[in-house]
Amino acid sequence: MSADRPFSESEVRFLEYIRQWQKKVVFVVNKADILESVDEVDAVKEFVADNAQRILRLDRPAVIAVSSRAALRAKLAAAGISLTSLSDDGEGGPAPSSSAGGPGTDPEALEAVLASSIDWRSSNFGELERQVSNFLIGGSEGGGEGVRLKLQTPLFVADALLGAAGRQLAVDLEAARAELEGVKLVGRQLAKFRSEMEKDAASQRAALQQVLSEVLVRAERFVDQTVQLSNAPLLVSIAAGNREYPFR
Numbered sequence: 001m002s003a004d005r006p007f008s009e010s011e012v013r014f015l016e017y018i019r020q021w022q023k024k025v026v027f028v029v030n031k032a033d034i035l036e037s038v039d040e041v042d043a044v045k046e047f048v049a050d051n052a053q054r055i056l057r058l059d060r061p062a063v064i065a066v067s068s069r070a071a072l073r074a075k076l077a078a079a080g081i082s083l084t085s086l087s088d089d090g091e092g093g094p095a096p097s098s099s100a101g102g103p104g105t106d107p108e109a110l111e112a113v114l115a116s117s118i119d120w121r122s123s124n125f126g127e128l129e130r131q132v133s134n135f136l137i138g139g140s141e142g143g144g145e146g147v148r149l150k151l152q153t154p155l156f157v158a159d160a161l162l163g164a165a166g167r168q169l170a171v172d173l174e175a176a177r178a179e180l181e182g183v184k185l186v187g188r189q190l191a192k193f194r195s196e197m198e199k200d201a202a203s204q205r206a207a208l209q210q211v212l213s214e215v216l217v218r219a220e221r222f223v224d225q226t227v228q229l230s231n232a233p234l235l236v237s238i239a240a241g242n243r244e245y246p247f248r
Helices: 008-022 039-058 068-078 083-090 107-115 119-125 123-138 147-226 228-239
Strands: 027-031 063-065
Touching: 008 039, 008 063, 027 039, 027 068, 027 123, 039 063, 063 123, 068 107, 068 119, 068 123
Parallel strands: 027 063
Antiparallel strands: none
């Protein structure tokens, strides 16, 4: 991250994402050379450490402030390469080469030259390289992490896949439960509708039964009043078609 804008929004999202991995994290603050004093560097490092502790829940997060520009300048100078020649090479000019008296590719000689470089000491890049070397190769407490990482990577991938599958199953289970609740709700609504329809049908049947009962009573009354010996001549005349019955 950059010293002029540590913990940008994208960096915060990335840290929140990798929090699940529970791995060791080293925070490197670049562009430390733009800060005017050691107090400002310490303030930025403290700000990064506090936010790292809050986001990743780390007790003592490692924060290293470096200047990549100063480190590059020191290494190029130690190798006998100037920034000007490097720029010329990038534009198609002559390729840079080590000076005759330079350390060349000898690591010990290069380290000795860097140790006397003001740019290298001010860049604090040596501390970063030592941290990474000790973490991956060994040489300090908790070193040799590179071997453990190689062994743990397949296990971590399997665990991550199982975790992702478990989360997907949980989502599917929740969706299935929601669908089941929807089916149960539809079932309850259908049962309620059926109950209401049965009540309405019973009411309609009762009303129809009442009408039929009244019709039956009127029919019986009609028969009782009409089919009598005193009405025989009238009935015969009606049957012959000579008269119409005076319905009331």
